[in-house]
Amino acid sequence: MGILRNPIGLFQDFLANCFYHYGLIICRRPRLFTLGPLILTILFSFGILNMRIEDDLRFLYSPEHSLSRVEYQVHKQFSGDSKNNSFVSITIQTNSEDKNLLKKDIAQKLIQLNKYVLEKMEMQVDGKTINFGKEVCSRMKQCELSNTIATIFLDTFWSEKLRKDPRIRIEYPTMKFFDNKFFLPTHFYGVKTGGPLGIQYIDMVHFIYQIPAYNEVGGRVFFFKSLETELLISCPLAAH
Template sequence: MSYDYRIFSFRLLSTALLATGAVNFHEHNNVREDFSADDSPSRYEYAVTEDFFRNFGSPFHVVVAMKAADGGSLLRPKYLDKVIETEDYLQSKLSVPFDGRQITYSDFCESYCETSDVVSIFLNMYREVHIRKKGNVKLTYPSMDVFGNRIYLANNIFQVELNNKLVV
């Protein structure tokens, strides 16, 4: 009986001793700092980018992915209207209190504001051309031309099915 008690006590004491390491464990997970040399070109490029955009701290942005519940296309009229409505709500109508006033994503998105503009432009143009039958714009993928400017869509719109001419 005393032998079982000693084994149990030893295991309990070992577990308690080894668990103390978990209390002081702090995860450090930063690829740029952990896996790049101090004098690497990527560190210099990142510092120049931070200085240029005046973005001090870790840049981040929120991505909201949408998919039709039935697995079909989000470009169907009912779904497309809901996607545009949701995108508009998240961009400019959803607000939170901060320093005694209501702020929206548009108030603090800084260099990331244009990310969702690409999606909004595409969705509204698609609705005008394919659903309302107005306008004569060719919507191509992975990029499209808007008033002489190439807009890259592939970072924001996924699982696209095309005809043989890269037209959505």
């Protein structure tokens, strides 16, 4: 009856007995238990030579024989694509005491920055210097149109002529631009409405780029390295 009253204590005694005898074995063969794990660690560490990084979401999350993989293989044969496209986003804030990005001079710098990325920015890929806009971004229409909504808004907001056009109306969180309707919070955060122009404060600007693969190499890392210097030089902004 005593055993049934305290089954946990019986199990603890069993574990204590096992570890006691295990300790005796280690004490009798100290070299084996010291050198053995070290040798095994060295042998198994050679596996790092076969390590590869896999960030293809289709490979990681879809079943091996799934229909999506079959369709993608067919797509690759016709389009030449060999890797998933990447989305790169940068959040831009000012380093000055006045955190408001809704200023005409800053708006022009943001427009110039986006134009620089899409037309002039160069990337180092496998030791080769390439133009991001001409050799990478041109492979995908969505990339060429990156941040069009943001640049249209910034251009329109500071243009008296465009603001007077009845076909253009800014009513945050949306903007009507002729026959198009844009959702502004995709690119602008920390917005405070009010004032004569309807919006008086923007805390952060969000630029998004959909980047196609280049020669089976994803462009995310190369893109960030190339853009970092330009952000620091072109304007007093901080990008994350």
